[in-house]
Amino acid sequence: MKKIEAVIKPFKLDQVREALSDIGVNGLTVTEVKGFGRQKGHTELYRGAEYVVDFLPKVKVEVVLADDQVERAIETIIAAARTGKIGDGKIFVTPVEQVVRIRTGETDEAAI
Numbered sequence: 001m002k003k004i005e006a007v008i009k010p011f012k013l014d015q016v017r018e019a020l021s022d023i024g025v026n027g028l029t030v031t032e033v034k035g036f037g038r039q040k041g042h043t044e045l046y047r048g049a050e051y052v053v054d055f056l057p058k059v060k061v062e063v064v065l066a067d068d069q070v071e072r073a074i075e076t077i078i079a080a081a082r083t084g085k086i087g088d089g090k091i092f093v094t095p096v097e098q099v100v101r102i103r104t105g106e107t108d109e110a111a112i
Contacts, residue, residue, distance in 0.1 A: 001096040001109065002070045006061045007033065008089040013059050019080040023072055029062040031111040038086060045066065058089065064096055066109055072090070 013030065020028065031095060050102035065073055074091055082088055101111035 001064055001066060001099065001112070003094050003096045004061075004063045004065065004070065004073055004077070005092040005094070006063075006077045006081065007035065007058050007091075008061065008077075009083065009087065010057055010059045012081045012083070013061070015080040016061060016077055019076045020025065020073065022060075023076050024069075025063055025065065025073060027063075031060045031062070033060045034057050038091070064099060064112055066073060066112065 006016070010032075017030075019027065035058055036054060036056055061077070063073060070093060074093070077091060098108065099111040100107050103109075
């Protein structure tokens with residue numbers, strides 16, 4: 001099993017969720033986050049004063065999947081989240097050793 005964490009632009013969330021649902025992903029976790037990468041934030045004007053926005057709003061989508069679903073999910077997230085502009089985000093894939101569904105006690109792939 002693998003955990004996919006995708007940090008994407010907030011306005012792309014619905015497209016990513018729908019695309020993952022279309023390929024059979026049953027559940028996901030979404031967190032509102034802030035951060036920056038190469039774009040290093042930007043300068044905005046508010047009431048005539050300039051100020052620097054260091055951390056940009058992003059959304060982190062987390063999904064745990066069986067190994068055979070991971071590549072398709074990554075391709076799906078890329079296709080749904082890409083705008084072609086800086087700040088589209090990143091995808092991180094890490095191994096998951098164990099999953100337990102609290103309600104039933106099911107473990108591993110049965111619990112996904």
